[in-house]
Amino acid sequence: MSGRLAHKKILLGITGSIAAYKSCELLRMMQREGAEVRVVMTQSAQKFITPLTLETLSGNEVVKEMFPSNRVIKTRHVSLAEWADTLFICPASANLIGKVASGIADDFLSTVIMASRRPVIFAPAMDYEMVQNPIYLDNIEKLKRFGYHFIDPQEGHLASGAKGPGRLADFFTLFENLNLILNKTNSLAGKRILISAGPTQEDLDPIRFFTNRSSGKMGYALATAACLRGADVTLVSGPVNLEVPIGVRLYSVRTAIEMRDAIFAAWPQNDVLIMAAAVADFRPREYCNNKIKKSQFDAQLALAQNPDILQELTLKESSGYKVGFALETDNTKANALKKMNQKKLDMICLNDPSEKGAGFQGDTNRITIFTADDQKHQLPLLSKADTAEEIWNVIETYL
Numbered sequence: 001m002s003g004r005l006a007h008k009k010i011l012l013g014i015t016g017s018i019a020a021y022k023s024c025e026l027l028r029m030m031q032r033e034g035a036e037v038r039v040v041m042t043q044s045a046q047k048f049i050t051p052l053t054l055e056t057l058s059g060n061e062v063v064k065e066m067f068p069s070n071r072v073i074k075t076r077h078v079s080l081a082e083w084a085d086t087l088f089i090c091p092a093s094a095n096l097i098g099k100v101a102s103g104i105a106d107d108f109l110s111t112v113i114m115a116s117r118r119p120v121i122f123a124p125a126m127d128y129e130m131v132q133n134p135i136y137l138d139n140i141e142k143l144k145r146f147g148y149h150f151i152d153p154q155e156g157h158l159a160s161g162a163k164g165p166g167r168l169a170d171f172f173t174l175f176e177n178l179n180l181i182l183n184k185t186n187s188l189a190g191k192r193i194l195i196s197a198g199p200t201q202e203d204l205d206p207i208r209f210f211t212n213r214s215s216g217k218m219g220y221a222l223a224t225a226a227c228l229r230g231a232d233v234t235l236v237s238g239p240v241n242l243e244v245p246i247g248v249r250l251y252s253v254r255t256a257i258e259m260r261d262a263i264f265a266a267w268p269q270n271d272v273l274i275m276a277a278a279v280a281d282f283r284p285r286e287y288c289n290n291k292i293k294k295s296q297f298d299a300q301l302a303l304a305q306n307p308d309i310l311q312e313l314t315l316k317e318s319s320g321y322k323v324g325f326a327l328e329t330d331n332t333k334a335n336a337l338k339k340m341n342q343k344k345l346d347m348i349c350l351n352d353p354s355e356k357g358a359g360f361q362g363d364t365n366r367i368t369i370f371t372a373d374d375q376k377h378q379l380p381l382l383s384k385a386d387t388a389e390e391i392w393n394v395i396e397t398y399l
């Protein structure tokens with residue numbers, strides 16, 4: 001089984017909130033990422049969505065009652081609490097949060113939370129007046145002091161018609177937080193990591209620019225994985241359509257020169273640099289302040305060379321561990337090794353975009369890692385998330 005939640009057992013607790021309808025899609029998302037999900041619903045949750053839906057999706061009986069009338073299941077609140085790697089209460093109502101904060105266990109969900117020694121994550125959803133209620137805020141502070149996790153609700157349109165804070169966090173935020181809490185290790189704790197990702201854009205006039213096919217996925221996957229290992233991560237990113245990984249510090253840039261300035265400014269505070277960005281080697285020599293007219297174009301475009309960020313940095317700064325990427329389609333190994341030597345790198349990750357599933361834009365990559373001490377690691381075709389994990393596994397052996 002693969003996926004970022006592979007082999008994780010999640011007990012999904014659903015309470016009475018209109019956002020309960022979102023828990024179906026959330027359950028599916030968790031399953032797609034490899035998790036086994038079982039569901040507990042409160043009485044109020046069942047007013048919003050039927051247990052049959054969740055039973056069908058999860059493939060397991062939904063637990064609804066502490067004392068079902070037809071049979072006695074002795075200590076199911078204890079066995080389910082032990083079974084789960086985490087209890088994910090989504091959506092979490094003010095009522096459930098208030099009960100847990102007061103030590104009340106009067107139904108199955110509040111009892112299983114009380115019985116659990118595993119991380120409990122609340123994703124609250126309620127109207128904006130409720131979310132600002134001092135009693136609710138007090139309850140949250142108290143639960144945080146006891147180590148309970150919260151994924152804050154967001155601003156937006158609410159079921160009451162009002163607009164404000166209280167909306168259940170979006171799926172990306174829910175999932176990334178869940179991933180962070182479930183998968184966090186400390187293997188890179190205390191390490192400061194600088195990563196570049198995405199393309200650069202090189203302006204010709206106010207309308208046009210040169211760029212390349214980089215989506216940023218590889219660099220962002222490396223940033224997410226480093227964050228999950230407890231590192232302090234700074235990401236310098238060209239323009240991409242990706243969410244910033246939770247816990248990562250982002251500097252957005254457009255051009256190669258902006259990227260160089262951001263990398264040079266950030267580097268002294270870091271221990272490891274990974275240049276996964278596809279930096280444009282050239283830019284138009286002249287920037288035209290006005291849109292170039294068709295009639296002005298004489299079929300010749302003068303180019304200027306952009307700085308080689310990695311090479312400039314390694315020439316100037318000898319400390320730290322520096323990793324480059326090599327994007328090669330021919331003489332791949334020889335060219336990658338040449339780049340590693342020229343740029344004085346500790347490691348280079350070779351990818352060949354002419355191979356199926358490798359390189360730009362897709363969710364997978366096939367990387368060969370070469371290190372300055374002549375080690376080679378040939379990775380199979382993997383998701384970019386798994387590729388990032390493998391790259392970190394190798395880097396960690398050198399730190």
Ligand code: PMT
Nearest residue numbers: 215216217218275278279308309310324325326327360361
């Ligand atoms: O973003 P994705 O869609 O997920 O795609 C991932 C990727 C293919 C962009 C990524 O895996 C990758 O290969 N990134 C490096 C692309 C590249 O520019 O390779 P290169 O062989 O041209 O450059 C070698 C190294 O020098 C790279 O680390 C590059 O960041 C760096 N470089 C390049 C040019 C330049 N002017 N300055 C640099 O620092």
